[in-house]
Amino acid sequence: MPSSTVNLSSYPPLFRPPNLTHQAQTTSAPSMAADPPDLLPLVDFQDLQPKQLGQACRDWGVFRLINHGVPGTLLSGLSEQAMEMFNLSFETKKDQFTDPITYFWSTPALTAQSVAQSVRNVNWVEGFNVPLCQLPLLQTQHPSSFTSFRSRLEEYGKHMGRLGRAMFEAMLEDLKLDKENYSSYLAESTAFIRAYRYPQCSDATRVSGMDAHTDSSIMTILSQDDVGGLQVCRDNCWVHVKPVPGTLVVNIGDMMQAISNEEYKSVMHRVKANQVKERFSICYFVFPGEDTVIQSSRYMPFTYKQFQAQVQRDVKATGAKVGLARFKRDCSF
Template sequence: MEVGGNQIRVQSLVQEGKVVVPPQYVQPPQTRPHRVLRNTNKGDDVLNPPVIDLSKVNSLHEELRRACKEWGAFHLTNHGIPVELLDAMRNVGSSFFADCTMDQKLSYGCDPNSPASEGYGSRMLVQSNDTVLDWRDYFDHHTLPLSRRDPSKWPHFSENYRKVVAEYSDRTSGLAEKLLGLISESLGLSSSCIKDCVGEFYQNITVSYYPPCPQPELTLGLQSHSDFGAVTLLIQDDVGGLEVLKDGEWIFVNPLRDAVFVILADQTEIITNGEYKSAQHRAITNSNKARLSVATFHDPAKTKIISPAIEPHKYRPVMYGDYVSSWYTKGPEGKRNIDALLL
């Protein structure tokens, strides 16, 4: 996540009072965010991701089918995770970045020479592809399977931190499994189809912190990409900054406090043979206020072979570990990694 022992964090740049974005964070003109003013007085003129109520069983499969086919992402309400737990997860994540000194945070630093290592970092890619940096710091927790879960590696400044992360891990894992079952059924497959293809969840919880940026028009908090696993469950604070690509247009995802935002990832697109698409998304920055989000990734084991469950196959089979290595080596750049598997 970091390379060569570099200890620079975006938050430290802001605390130093930088008024100009350092060049390594400046996006090339073609990938910079372009603010589009929309008429918000007429609801029909504003495109928003679907909101699906998990308690409405009569229309659930049809709504899921439409959302997964047209967006690859949607808000989920009445999902069974108490809003108090969502708030607690946001709060402990925010406390780590707001209340700990930089030295305290760096004591949890991730391995600078190993992508996807657990801990506190800023850089996600190997150095050869790290040409433009994201305006983001993060803390990544390895939470499932339980053999990977080591709470001693998580912050201990708060009595609740480790307890909240563990409970949030368990609840989101259960929701992810339920969702994959419903998504399978919406395609006319057996409820266990996608989950059986994925196998045991390898779950990571990543708390992302996006400090205020002096030149948000030049940066991205997180560059355009699709997630490489099976399904991502995301919550964000009330600041907002997540955008999803829909029909060539970047759509701002308004935060909903009690909702979980579901993002289909690449392996689900492969398993559904392209019937459902993984969602391309990014994070923008702002100059006024820090933003926080919590993404919970549910992935296959590295040794799992992923292939379509529907004939005729449109994607080549791939070992998940090889797919991840390609992503970290080449970089995301939208969805080019999954596009390379098309037959």
């Protein structure tokens, strides 16, 4: 679904190398000797079996979801609207999307410091961060194209909430955790959607679309286009996540790893930059309530609010997220 033309003024200034042209956007991607096999576990939402779901979360920390019930017209419409939003000028996005809908680009900590850093430290990505609980109340002065985008985001968010609730309950059943006691660990009021654009990059071998990381969420639900570039780490090897139309990709985050006493894994993943095509994706993230205390035999009791604060301190001090290791009972930090 990449656009056939690019408004180069829509790219952050650092992403506008002199040799990037409108014509380059339409160049076909290099052919591969063979299409990479689809290795991800498959989970059928219409036949959601806790044991099968749990096995995917233990073995991979990520799986492909089919028969999820999200209309294809909604997925395609939301993607088209996201592309329109990204094609606004960089200045419009930067000036008009500040709160609560925020626009970001590159590595947020790096962007706040300086764009004059080495490009080796830059994530070749931009995005919109959308807190779903604030969408219905939003009185916006944003561009007119945002109105339609917002209505689709609200509809999409309802579907994501439906999927997230059902999968979380199935995970609790697999883990033999009491649903009543643990139901508050997933708080839909915390959920947000991020729309990402990974601009084409003239030197894709030197930079990353997004560096390797784990998500802080309970779970993340991803809709990606047909360009590819997402990889997950399994057994110390990077595995390509093949774009499959009509499916969603779900990965486990740090909070679920803690809740499960490390039975489930928060999967390391990254996005490779692409020299000839843009990549678009839409991610739904959901978390525990900020003050909900995560109880786990492997971790000291902590709240998501404390976890996030520690992540921010680590990123500011070192440029990288440390994450759950800070809260291990045998923490050596």
